[in-house]
Amino acid sequence: MSSSSIKTPNVITCRAAVGYGAGEALVIEEVEVSPPQPMEIRIKVVFTSLCRSDITAWSQAPIFPRIFGHEASGIVESVGEGVTEFEEGDHVLTLFTGECMTCRHCTSGKSNMCQVLGLERKGVMHSDQKTRFSIKGKPIYHYCAVSSFSEYTVVHSGCALKVSSLAPLDKICLLSCGVSAGLGAAWKVANITEGSTVVIFGLGTVGLSVAQGAKQRGASRIIGVDINSEKIEKARAFGITEFVNPHDCNEPVQQVIKQMTDGGADYSFECIGDTGMVTTALQSCCDGWGLTVTLGVPKVNPEISSHYALFLSGRTLRGSLFGGWRPKSDLHSLVDMYMRKEIQIDEFITHNLPFEDINKAFDLMIEGKCLRCVIHMPT
Structure with a gap:
């Protein structure tokens, strides 16, 4: 093929939901999306779901104007120089944390904390510290290296996963974050054993995914803790065997859990984003091996404070980013499991909304009336 016949991507004008200030309603605007630069791809977003992390960032982020969204699926529209893994028309999942395959962490086999394509916090692309979005020449900042609340977005090729065209994009988009995070926390990080007792604080998508993972590992008791008692029936479908509402307790919930479990659970999971609840979860575990x-x-107070005796007695506290999955190396297995009907995804989708109703999706999640809203981007 001659160089003159190679297609050169142009700037695309499309619609995106732009955040202009913390807690302010998103505004659907016409934005310009630059062509992908070396080792980048431009994606036509087909479906994106709203994650609690989007709400947290939108309510307090210091960087605006910004396009949020990170849990998404789409189709590759164009590729930048040097990209060999993707081509136009490929179906992909977006990845809020990438995998370069060459840094110390990626080659260790012990971590998914890529030193090159790890969590992006500055609102710009990893490669050149610039944005690919603009409105009339003024930059619009990225979020989590994805920014899926846009008809088109640009990501580093290490922040996308090619998937089978047979996999339904409106369902597997949930594997970009929440469902995968919960399953990985249960399987890879905690490595839950058969017959164990598990307590889960927070029964949103992540917490219920932990429950799903614990059930598959054969946990004997899976106790869900949440202040919304309306979640009980939904929670049982994912494996929750008992439910505790702290508002209904006459003593601290950790004491209730210890009484229920003869001294504490084998495993506890904090799925709320409350550092105070981390201590409560630690206190709900048993001595000797409680994890x-x-x-x-966390939305506020990011520092954790716990008495040293909790650890001296044998308890362990572990953090979990994306369930410990290496996003490009491991995520294929979850897509395959879903296609074989071995894991639940569809049941997390409580609402399907058009792009124009994206602020309604925010309202539903803030009000605790949904697990996942899948937002259909215009075709």
Whole structure:
């Protein structure tokens, strides 16, 4: 093929939901999306779901204007120089944390904390510290290296996963974050054993995914803790065997859990994003081998404070980012499991909304009326 016949991507004008300030309603605007630069791909977003992390960032992020969204699926529209893994028309999942395959962490086999494509916090691309979005020449910042609340987005090729065209994009988009995070916390981080007792604080998508993973590992008791008692029936479908509402307790919930479990659970999971609850989860574990895994992103007070005796007695606290999955190396297995009907995804989707109703999706999650809203982007 001659160089003159190679297709050169142009700037695309499309619609995106832009956040202009903390807690302010998103505004659907016409934005310009630059062509992908070396080792980047431009994606036509087909479906994106709303994650609690989007809400947290939107309510307090210091960087605006910004396009949020990170849990998404789409189709590759164009590729940048040097990209050999993807081509136009490929179906992909977006990845909020990438995998370069060459750094110390990626080659260790012990970590998914890529030193090159790890969590992006500055609102710009990893490669050149610039944005690919703009409105009339003014930059619009990225979120979590994805920014899926846009008809088109640009990501580093290490922040996308090619998937089978047979996999339904409106369902597997949930594997971009929440469902995978919960399953991985149960299987990879905690490595739950058969017959064990598990307590889960927070029964959103992540917490219920932990429950699903614990059930598959043969946990004997899976205790769900949440202040919303309306979640009981939904929770049972994912494996929750008992439910505790702290508001209904006459003593601290950790004492209730210890009484229920003869001294504490084998495993506890903090899926709320409350550092105070991390201590509560630790106190709900048993001496000797109790393991607490924290998955939530705190909205305030990011520091954890716990008495040293909790650890001296043998308890362990572990953090979990994306369930410990190496996103490009491991996530294929979850897509395959879903296609074989071995894991539940569809049941997490409580609402399907058009892009124009994205602020309604925010309202539903803030009000605790949904697990996952899948947002259909215009075709």
